[in-house]
Protein backbone atom coordinates (compact mmCIF):
# COMPACT_ATOMS: atom_id res chain seq x y z
CA UNK A 1 0.00 0.00 0.00
CA UNK A 2 1.41 3.39 -0.90
CA UNK A 3 1.30 6.13 1.68
CA UNK A 4 0.17 9.68 1.06
CA UNK A 5 2.42 12.62 1.93
CA UNK A 6 0.24 13.40 4.93
CA UNK A 7 0.56 9.82 6.17
CA UNK A 8 4.34 9.86 5.74
CA UNK A 9 4.54 13.19 7.58
CA UNK A 10 2.48 11.77 10.45
CA UNK A 11 4.63 8.62 10.53
CA UNK A 12 7.83 10.69 10.81
CA UNK A 13 6.36 12.86 13.57
CA UNK A 14 5.24 9.79 15.53
CA UNK A 15 8.71 8.22 15.29
CA UNK A 16 10.36 11.43 16.41
CA UNK A 17 8.00 11.84 19.36
CA UNK A 18 8.50 8.19 20.29
CA UNK A 19 12.28 8.60 20.33
CA UNK A 20 12.00 11.62 22.61
CA UNK A 21 9.70 9.66 24.92
CA UNK A 22 12.00 6.65 24.86
CA UNK A 23 14.98 8.71 25.96
CA UNK A 24 13.08 9.64 29.10
CA UNK A 25 11.01 6.50 29.72
CA UNK A 26 12.76 3.27 28.78
CA UNK A 27 11.02 0.83 31.12
CA UNK A 28 7.80 0.39 33.07
CA UNK A 29 9.80 1.35 36.17
CA UNK A 30 10.75 4.66 34.54
CA UNK A 31 7.06 5.18 33.76
CA UNK A 32 6.16 4.64 37.43
CA UNK A 33 8.79 7.24 38.36
CA UNK A 34 7.12 9.72 36.00
CA UNK A 35 3.68 9.04 37.50
CA UNK A 36 5.06 9.32 41.03
CA UNK A 37 6.63 12.69 40.22
CA UNK A 38 3.37 13.97 38.73
CA UNK A 39 1.37 12.90 41.78
CA UNK A 40 3.95 14.48 44.06
CA UNK A 41 3.67 17.75 42.16
CA UNK A 42 -0.10 17.57 42.69
CA UNK A 43 0.52 17.03 46.44
CA UNK A 44 -1.11 13.63 46.22
CA UNK A 45 1.75 11.67 47.80
CA UNK A 46 1.35 11.12 51.50
CA UNK A 47 0.62 8.44 54.06
CA UNK A 48 -2.85 7.89 55.47
CA UNK A 49 -1.47 8.85 58.88
CA UNK A 50 -0.99 12.37 57.55
CA UNK A 51 2.76 12.15 57.18
CA UNK A 52 4.18 13.37 53.87
CA UNK A 53 7.72 12.24 54.61
CA UNK A 54 7.87 9.02 52.62
CA UNK A 55 10.55 6.76 51.19
CA UNK A 56 10.24 5.20 47.77
CA UNK A 57 12.64 2.99 45.87
CA UNK A 58 13.15 4.03 42.25
CA UNK A 59 10.79 2.15 39.98
CA UNK A 60 8.50 0.97 42.81
CA UNK A 61 4.70 1.16 42.74
CA UNK A 62 4.57 2.05 46.40
CA UNK A 63 6.20 4.16 49.07
CA UNK A 64 6.75 3.63 52.76
CA UNK A 65 5.88 6.17 55.44
CA UNK A 66 8.92 7.25 57.45
CA UNK A 67 6.72 7.70 60.48
CA UNK A 68 4.32 4.72 60.74
CA UNK A 69 6.18 2.51 58.20
CA UNK A 70 2.91 1.80 56.36
CA UNK A 71 3.27 0.92 52.65
CA UNK A 72 1.01 2.76 50.16
CA UNK A 73 0.41 1.90 46.49
CA UNK A 74 0.23 5.26 44.79
CA UNK A 75 -1.45 4.15 41.56
CA UNK A 76 -4.61 3.26 43.51
CA UNK A 77 -7.57 5.27 42.22
CA UNK A 78 -5.80 6.17 38.97
CA UNK A 79 -6.16 4.50 35.59
CA UNK A 80 -2.72 2.92 36.18
CA UNK A 81 -3.92 0.87 39.15
CA UNK A 82 -3.16 -2.82 38.59
CA UNK A 83 -1.90 -2.17 35.07
CA UNK A 84 1.30 -3.81 33.76
CA UNK A 85 2.05 -1.91 30.56
CA UNK A 86 2.49 1.44 32.24
CA UNK A 87 5.14 2.63 29.79
CA UNK A 88 2.96 1.98 26.76
CA UNK A 89 0.00 3.68 28.46
CA UNK A 90 2.11 6.71 29.20
CA UNK A 91 3.51 6.60 25.68
CA UNK A 92 0.03 6.60 24.17
CA UNK A 93 -0.79 9.73 26.22
CA UNK A 94 2.52 11.31 25.21
CA UNK A 95 1.68 10.86 21.52
CA UNK A 96 -1.94 11.96 21.91
CA UNK A 97 -0.91 15.11 23.75
CA UNK A 98 1.36 15.95 20.85
CA UNK A 99 -1.57 15.55 18.49
CA UNK A 100 -0.23 12.35 17.04
CA UNK A 101 -3.02 9.78 16.88
CA UNK A 102 -1.80 6.16 16.69
CA UNK A 103 -3.49 2.91 15.76
CA UNK A 104 -3.33 -0.27 17.84
CA UNK A 105 -0.88 -1.87 15.43
CA UNK A 106 1.34 1.22 15.45
CA UNK A 107 1.32 1.32 19.26
CA UNK A 108 2.02 -2.41 19.42
CA UNK A 109 5.06 -2.08 17.14
CA UNK A 110 6.47 1.04 18.81
CA UNK A 111 6.24 -0.29 22.34
CA UNK A 112 6.80 -3.98 21.49
CA UNK A 113 3.60 -5.11 23.15
CA UNK A 114 0.90 -7.45 21.87
CA UNK A 115 -1.74 -6.10 19.51
CA UNK A 116 -4.50 -6.95 22.00
CA UNK A 117 -2.78 -5.02 24.77
CA UNK A 118 -2.23 -2.03 22.51
CA UNK A 119 -5.87 -2.15 21.40
CA UNK A 120 -6.95 -2.26 25.03
CA UNK A 121 -4.82 0.76 25.91
CA UNK A 122 -6.44 2.77 23.14
CA UNK A 123 -9.96 1.56 23.99
CA UNK A 124 -9.36 2.64 27.58
CA UNK A 125 -8.22 6.05 26.40
CA UNK A 126 -11.21 6.39 24.11
CA UNK A 127 -13.67 5.47 26.87
CA UNK A 128 -12.09 7.96 29.27
CA UNK A 129 -12.19 10.76 26.72
CA UNK A 130 -15.74 9.82 25.78
CA UNK A 131 -16.83 10.11 29.42
CA UNK A 132 -15.66 13.73 29.44
CA UNK A 133 -18.03 14.67 26.66
CA UNK A 134 -20.37 17.51 27.64
CA UNK A 135 -24.09 16.68 27.72
CA UNK A 136 -24.62 19.30 25.03
CA UNK A 137 -22.93 17.05 22.45
CA UNK A 138 -24.81 16.64 19.19
CA UNK A 139 -26.46 13.34 18.38
CA UNK A 140 -25.84 11.65 15.05
CA UNK A 141 -26.90 8.38 13.51
CA UNK A 142 -23.69 7.54 11.71
CA UNK A 143 -25.31 8.19 8.35
CA UNK A 144 -22.63 9.44 5.99
CA UNK A 145 -19.90 7.50 7.74
CA UNK A 146 -20.40 4.25 5.81
CA UNK A 147 -17.25 4.84 3.75
CA UNK A 148 -14.94 4.48 6.74
CA UNK A 149 -16.66 1.49 8.36
CA UNK A 150 -14.82 -1.52 7.04
CA UNK A 151 -13.32 -3.25 10.03
CA UNK A 152 -14.97 -6.35 11.43
CA UNK A 153 -15.94 -6.62 15.07
CA UNK A 154 -17.74 -9.09 17.30
CA UNK A 155 -20.90 -7.12 16.44
CA UNK A 156 -20.58 -7.56 12.68
CA UNK A 157 -23.33 -9.82 11.34
CA UNK A 158 -21.89 -13.14 10.10
CA UNK A 159 -20.80 -13.27 6.45
CA UNK A 160 -21.64 -9.64 5.84
CA UNK A 161 -19.56 -6.54 5.24
CA UNK A 162 -18.74 -4.56 8.43
CA UNK A 163 -20.92 -1.71 7.19
CA UNK A 164 -23.90 -4.03 7.78
CA UNK A 165 -23.48 -3.18 11.46
CA UNK A 166 -24.28 0.43 10.64
CA UNK A 167 -27.18 -0.60 8.41
CA UNK A 168 -28.64 -2.65 11.28
CA UNK A 169 -28.40 0.39 13.57
CA UNK A 170 -30.13 2.64 11.05
CA UNK A 171 -32.88 0.06 10.60
CA UNK A 172 -33.35 -0.12 14.37
CA UNK A 173 -33.40 3.67 14.69
CA UNK A 174 -35.90 3.93 11.87
CA UNK A 175 -38.15 1.33 13.49
CA UNK A 176 -38.02 3.14 16.85
CA UNK A 177 -38.94 6.44 15.21
CA UNK A 178 -41.72 4.81 13.22
CA UNK A 179 -43.23 3.14 16.28
CA UNK A 180 -42.98 6.37 18.30
CA UNK A 181 -44.86 8.20 15.55
CA UNK A 182 -47.41 5.39 15.45
CA UNK A 183 -48.13 5.54 19.18
CA UNK A 184 -48.45 9.33 19.21
CA UNK A 185 -51.05 9.15 16.42
CA UNK A 186 -53.56 7.77 18.92
CA UNK A 187 -53.44 10.78 21.20
CA UNK A 188 -54.13 14.22 19.86
CA UNK A 189 -51.66 15.78 22.27
CA UNK A 190 -47.97 16.06 21.55
CA UNK A 191 -47.03 15.76 25.18
CA UNK A 192 -45.92 12.14 25.12
CA UNK A 193 -42.58 12.84 26.76
CA UNK A 194 -44.22 15.04 29.37
CA UNK A 195 -46.82 12.40 30.17
CA UNK A 196 -44.08 9.88 30.69
CA UNK A 197 -42.47 12.14 33.25
CA UNK A 198 -45.76 12.83 34.95
CA UNK A 199 -46.05 9.17 35.84
CA UNK A 200 -43.28 9.62 38.39
CA UNK A 201 -44.87 12.64 40.04
CA UNK A 202 -46.43 12.69 43.47
CA UNK A 203 -50.14 13.47 43.83
CA UNK A 204 -49.36 17.01 45.01
CA UNK A 205 -47.06 17.59 42.08
CA UNK A 206 -49.70 16.33 39.65
CA UNK A 207 -52.32 18.65 41.16
CA UNK A 208 -50.02 21.65 40.95
CA UNK A 209 -49.07 20.83 37.40
CA UNK A 210 -52.73 20.42 36.43
CA UNK A 211 -53.52 23.79 38.00
CA UNK A 212 -50.77 25.52 36.06
CA UNK A 213 -52.06 26.72 32.77
CA UNK A 214 -49.75 28.44 30.37
CA UNK A 215 -50.74 31.78 31.84
CA UNK A 216 -48.75 32.46 34.95
CA UNK A 217 -49.95 31.83 38.52
CA UNK A 218 -48.66 32.82 41.90
CA UNK A 219 -48.20 30.37 44.78
CA UNK A 220 -51.32 31.87 46.39
CA UNK A 221 -53.37 31.22 43.24
CA UNK A 222 -52.10 27.67 43.20
CA UNK A 223 -53.02 27.14 46.86
CA UNK A 224 -56.58 28.16 46.11
CA UNK A 225 -56.93 26.01 42.98
CA UNK A 226 -55.29 22.91 44.41
CA UNK A 227 -56.55 23.35 47.98
CA UNK A 228 -53.02 22.51 49.15
CA UNK A 229 -51.06 24.36 51.86
CA UNK A 230 -48.40 26.81 50.65
CA UNK A 231 -45.57 24.54 51.82
CA UNK A 232 -46.82 21.63 49.71
CA UNK A 233 -47.27 23.86 46.67
CA UNK A 234 -43.79 25.33 47.03
CA UNK A 235 -42.16 21.96 47.42
CA UNK A 236 -44.08 20.58 44.43
CA UNK A 237 -42.92 23.57 42.38
CA UNK A 238 -39.29 22.92 43.26
CA UNK A 239 -39.51 19.35 41.96
CA UNK A 240 -41.50 20.30 38.88
CA UNK A 241 -38.88 22.92 38.14
CA UNK A 242 -36.14 20.31 38.44
CA UNK A 243 -38.08 18.09 36.04
CA UNK A 244 -38.20 21.01 33.64
CA UNK A 245 -41.99 21.05 33.64
CA UNK A 246 -42.52 24.56 34.96
CA UNK A 247 -40.88 27.93 34.46
CA UNK A 248 -40.40 30.45 37.21
CA UNK A 249 -41.19 33.99 36.13
CA UNK A 250 -40.14 37.25 37.80
CA UNK A 251 -42.33 38.20 40.74
CA UNK A 252 -42.74 34.65 42.05
CA UNK A 253 -45.13 33.56 39.33
CA UNK A 254 -45.09 30.18 37.67
CA UNK A 255 -46.11 28.84 34.33
CA UNK A 256 -46.31 25.41 32.84
CA UNK A 257 -43.63 24.79 30.25
CA UNK A 258 -44.91 24.35 26.73
CA UNK A 259 -44.20 20.80 25.63
CA UNK A 260 -41.31 20.50 23.21
CA UNK A 261 -42.86 20.08 19.81
CA UNK A 262 -41.42 17.82 17.18
CA UNK A 263 -41.02 20.79 14.83
CA UNK A 264 -38.83 22.82 17.18
CA UNK A 265 -36.61 19.78 17.68
CA UNK A 266 -36.31 19.46 13.94
CA UNK A 267 -35.29 23.08 13.48
CA UNK A 268 -32.71 22.79 16.24
CA UNK A 269 -31.38 19.73 14.47
CA UNK A 270 -31.21 21.59 11.16
CA UNK A 271 -29.23 24.42 12.72
CA UNK A 272 -26.66 21.94 13.96
CA UNK A 273 -26.59 20.03 10.75
CA UNK A 274 -24.34 22.43 8.91
CA UNK A 275 -21.78 22.51 11.70
CA UNK A 276 -22.08 18.77 11.92
CA UNK A 277 -21.49 18.19 8.22
CA UNK A 278 -18.23 20.10 8.36
CA UNK A 279 -17.18 18.08 11.40
CA UNK A 280 -18.16 14.78 9.82
CA UNK A 281 -16.16 15.44 6.68
CA UNK A 282 -13.20 16.35 8.85
CA UNK A 283 -13.78 13.17 10.86
CA UNK A 284 -13.71 11.04 7.71
CA UNK A 285 -10.45 12.69 6.66
CA UNK A 286 -9.06 12.12 10.17
CA UNK A 287 -9.89 8.40 10.01
CA UNK A 288 -8.51 8.05 6.50
CA UNK A 289 -5.26 9.61 7.64
CA UNK A 290 -4.88 7.80 10.94
CA UNK A 291 -6.44 4.37 10.69
CA UNK A 292 -8.03 3.93 7.26
CA UNK A 293 -11.14 2.24 8.56
CA UNK A 294 -13.04 1.58 11.75
CA UNK A 295 -15.66 -0.82 13.05
CA UNK A 296 -19.18 0.40 13.88
CA UNK A 297 -18.66 -1.10 17.35
CA UNK A 298 -15.85 1.36 18.15
CA UNK A 299 -17.09 4.29 16.08
CA UNK A 300 -18.02 6.37 19.13
CA UNK A 301 -14.53 6.01 20.56
CA UNK A 302 -13.00 7.19 17.29
CA UNK A 303 -15.33 10.19 17.36
CA UNK A 304 -14.05 10.87 20.86
CA UNK A 305 -10.44 10.65 19.67
CA UNK A 306 -11.25 13.01 16.85
CA UNK A 307 -12.86 15.45 19.29
CA UNK A 308 -9.82 15.18 21.54
CA UNK A 309 -7.40 15.96 18.72
CA UNK A 310 -9.28 18.96 17.42
CA UNK A 311 -11.00 20.65 20.34
CA UNK A 312 -7.99 22.19 22.00
CA UNK A 313 -10.13 24.68 23.90
CA UNK A 314 -11.56 21.78 25.87
CA UNK A 315 -8.48 19.57 25.76
CA UNK A 316 -5.67 21.81 26.87
CA UNK A 317 -2.16 20.47 27.25
CA UNK A 318 -1.87 18.11 30.19
CA UNK A 319 -5.62 17.52 30.47
CA UNK A 320 -5.43 13.92 29.25
CA UNK A 321 -2.59 13.02 31.56
CA UNK A 322 -4.54 14.54 34.44
CA UNK A 323 -7.62 12.54 33.46
CA UNK A 324 -5.58 9.37 33.99
CA UNK A 325 -4.53 10.48 37.45
CA UNK A 326 -7.99 11.61 38.54
CA UNK A 327 -10.06 8.62 37.44
CA UNK A 328 -10.13 4.90 38.07
CA UNK A 329 -9.74 2.68 35.03
CA UNK A 330 -12.88 1.55 33.22
CA UNK A 331 -13.44 -2.10 34.20
CA UNK A 332 -11.90 -4.72 31.86
CA UNK A 333 -15.46 -5.93 31.18
CA UNK A 334 -16.61 -2.45 30.18
CA UNK A 335 -13.65 -2.18 27.83
CA UNK A 336 -14.07 -5.64 26.31
CA UNK A 337 -17.83 -5.29 25.85
CA UNK A 338 -17.86 -1.69 24.67
CA UNK A 339 -20.34 -1.11 21.84
CA UNK A 340 -21.05 2.32 20.36
CA UNK A 341 -24.60 3.53 21.03
CA UNK A 342 -27.04 3.71 18.12
CA UNK A 343 -27.10 7.48 18.41
CA UNK A 344 -23.50 8.65 18.31
CA UNK A 345 -22.33 11.85 19.96
CA UNK A 346 -19.95 14.62 19.00
CA UNK A 347 -19.67 17.99 20.73
CA UNK A 348 -20.03 21.07 18.54
CA UNK A 349 -16.72 22.87 18.24
CA UNK A 350 -15.18 25.03 15.60
CA UNK A 351 -12.49 23.50 13.43
Ligand SMILES: [Zn+2]
Pocket residue numbers: 047048049050051065066067068069070
Ligand atom coordinates in the same frame (compact mmCIF):
# COMPACT_ATOMS: atom_id res chain seq x y z
ZN1 LIG B 1 2.25 6.94 57.98
